[in-house]
Amino acid sequence: MDIIASKLFFTGIDIGSTMSKAAVVDAEGVMLGYVIGPTGAEHRRRANMVMEDVLAKCGVSLDEIAYIISTGYGRVNVPFADKQVTELTCHARGVAALFPDVRTAIDIGGQDAKVLKIKNGKLVDFLTNDKCAAGTGRFLEVAAETLGLELNEMGRISLQSDTPVKINSLCTIFAQQEIIASLSEGKPLPDILAGVYIAIATRVVKLARQLKVEPPVVFTGGVAKNGGMVKAIEAVLGMPVSVPPEPLITGCLGAAILARDEAFKLINRGEYKLQKKQLSEAYIEFTEKTR
Amino acid sequence: MAIATNKGLSLAREIYADRSKRVRELRRDGKKIVGYICLYPPVEIITALGLVPFRIFGDMSEPITAADRVSTTMVCPFVRSILDLGLKGKFDFLDGVVGAHTCDIGAGIILQWRDAIKDAPFTHLLDVPHTDHAPAVDYFEGQINSFKRHIEELAGEKLTDDKLKKACEMHNEQRKLVRQLYDLRKPDPPLLSSAENLEVMVALSSLPVEEGNSLLEDIIQEVTERKVKPSPKKVRLLVWGPVFDNTALYDLIESADAHVVVDDTCVGTRAFWADVKPPYNLHALAQHYLVDIKCPRTYRQAEPFETRRDYDKDLDSRFNYIKKAIVDWGVNGVVLQSVKYCDTHGYEVPNLRHYLDTLGIPSIYIEHDYSERSMAPIKTRVEAFVETLG
Structure with missing residues (x-):
């Protein structure tokens, strides 16, 4: 049994609100590779594409995938996931x-x-923002749009600021109005951007403080790719934060590692073969249907 | 005069889905129906006078479109939903409405009802003090007496000791049966789902007490004997908070790997933990509603007027009934839910969570705006909470 198990691979698929990600790990839990792509409107099609892409990238065939865990906002739309x-x-x-x-x-x-x-290594407590998207990636997108900038240039520009503009409103729409007001007052662009980052950081740090922030702190998600945002979080938090080389993939990586743990649990129960077969059929059937 | 061909749980579900069905029938037969808001108006007096008490809820599936005429969106959405339904004529079967000063918003609605919703010829606001010490109980007894005199006019008869005693005994019987119903969820897996339980509780609040009692007897027998039982799950939860009269939240929680086995909510256990004590007079009612019912709307301290800081003693005196439920029902996690803008419950949340922490019981706080649609974003958080408990 051990010999077979050591040749197996495991996949995690994270269908986020904006981006879909997938990663493959081996029997040791070491990541072989990952893919990232936009989610779009068709979750199910996207789940299939991301799965095919990640298999191709890692040079692994579906038959070698022992277990798949889906996660994220669109996790219900991954029909071939085991869990x-x-x-x-x-x-x-x-x-x-x-x-x-x-x-x-x-x-x-x-x-x-x-x-x-x-x-x-285990989740013990958590908080999320409520229904509203204030203080999230969407907030940054709205700010970028208002200022006529590309998302990826915002961080660099904001780092030039010494005196960030104060943005008091955390509502995305009201903050947009504040940005426009700052522009009309002739405030420098770097200061406005730095102000936007501090507004987002303040909101998320307030959330974090409800749970008592203990170091080491790691910052992930698409917004962590933004250097200005990292700086703002550190400033508001008052402590350094680490950012993984690819901050988008922690969800799918975690799902892949959990898939590995779950599969080994099944192997110990003697249910491993059964799971593998069901998975392949469901996947192929679904792939054919969507083509 | 059978109410329906349905019996037991399916009858409870039918009434849950169409709450006013039975009281409309009773009204056609000459009964007067008295709506009451919150669980503080003493239903014993309403029953004793030959009237039918009907608890007023909002409707989480009905968008609020008319209520903004008489309130603003900063008012709690539960109260706005009630106003909305009232303005849309959905409570046109009520002969009277009794409100209570349980919270400021809850009290305000009764004036709106009198002025904006013209259907109910009888409205009464019961003043309920906000502390539970002896002088407050005496004051509340006086307020219950005023309510009694007022509602005697609607009933066209006088309340006698005998009638009140009989009504108290019937309502105590209902409390006993509800406790038996909750006992059915002590085993693991529970014999009844939390959504089924809620349907029963909502049905009880829509029926005359004697019909509610025989429904409960049928259901307890049915559930004890039925072959199909809920499947085992790894987590047993308690749900706490203000009014929740819709199965949506319970369905959502139970779609994760968890059973809700008990609650401390005002549609669930709150009105049923304790009996009205003999002698069944107005003072006993005041004592029951103000002291024995535990709701954050009543300010409770370990020692009345105590100003020394004894936080732990206060916490224990406020929440030890929840500790008891946690032990008795084998609970391993608590979901604190509240409707948006409910300051009475909002103030209670940090203290209760701290108390639960000291007991080593994990908890999560979720807030909703009293609409079925607002449940969806809560799903991930509840599921993740259940995952942390596994």
Whole structure:
């Protein structure tokens, strides 16, 4: 049994509100590779494409995939997944795989922000922002649009600021009005951008403080790719934060590692073969249907 | 005069889905129906006078479109939903409406009802003090007496000791049966789902007490004997908070790997933990409603007027009944839910969570705006909470 198990691979698929990600790990839990693409409107089609892409990238065939866990906002739309797990549990697992000592993780995605408390690699407590998208990636997108900038140039420009503009409103729409007001007052662009980052950081740090922030802190999610945002979080938090080389994939990596754990549980129960077969049939059937 | 061909749980579900069905029938037969808001108006007096008490809820599936004429969106959405339904004529079967000063917003609605919703010829606001010490109980007894005199006019008869005693006994019987119903969820897995339980509780609040009692007897027998039982799950939860009269939240929680086995909510256990004590007079009613019912709307301290800081003692005196439920029902996590803008419950949340922390019971706080649609974003958080408990 051990010989077979050591040749198996495991996949995690994270269908986020904005981006879809997938990763493959081996029997040791080591990541072979990952893919990232936009989610779009068709979750199910996207789940299939991301699965095919990640298999191709890692040079692994579907038959070698023992178990798949889906996560994220669109986790219900991955028909070939063996199990669904929330993104909170998956992120915690993924962050802990990259930073084994992590105690607090802050994740800012396309439409939500979450704070995770992690102990011994396991999620123990969490908070998420409520229904509204204030203080998330969407907030940044609205600011970029208002200022006529590309998302990826905002961070660099903001780093030139010494005196960030104060943005008091955390509502995305009202903040947009404040940005326009600052523009009309002739405030320099770097200061406005730095102000936007501090507004987002303030909101997420307020969330984090409800759970008591303990170091080391890791910052993930699409928004963590933004250098200005990292600086703002550190300034408001008053402590350094670590950012993984690819902050988008902690969810799918965690899902893949959890898939591995789950599959080994099944192997121990003697249900491993059965799971594998069901998975292949469901996947092929679905792929044919969508083509 | 059978109410329906349905019996037991299916009858409860039918009434849950069409709450006014039975009281409309009773009204056609000459009964007067008295709506009451919140669980503080003493239903014993309403029953004793030959009237039918009907608890007023909002409707989480009905968008609020008319209520903004008489309130603003900063008012709690539960109260706005009630106003909305009232303005849309959905409570036209009520002969009277009794409100209570349980919270400021809850009290305000009765004036709106009198002035904006003209259908109910009888309205009464019961003043309920906000502390539970002896002088407050005496004051509340006086307020219950005023309510009694007022509602005697609607009933066209006088309340006698005998009638009140009989009504108290019937309502105590209902409390006993509800406790038996909740006992059915002590085993693991529970014999009844939380959504089924809520349907029963909502049905009880829509029926005369004697019909509610025989429904409960049928259901307890049915559930004890039925072959199909809920499947085992790894987590047993308690749900806490203000009014929740829709199965949506319970369905959502139970779609994760968890059973809700008990609650501390005002549609669930709150009105049923304790009996009205003999002698069944107005003072006993005041004592029951103000002291024995535990709701954050009543300010409770370990020692009345105590100003020394004894936080732990206060917490224990406020919440030890929840500790008891946690032990008795084998609970391993608590979901605190509240409707947006409910300051009475909002103030209670940090203290209760701290108390639960000291007991080693994990908890999560979720807020909704009293609409079925607002449940969806809560799903991930509840599922993740259940995952942390596994």
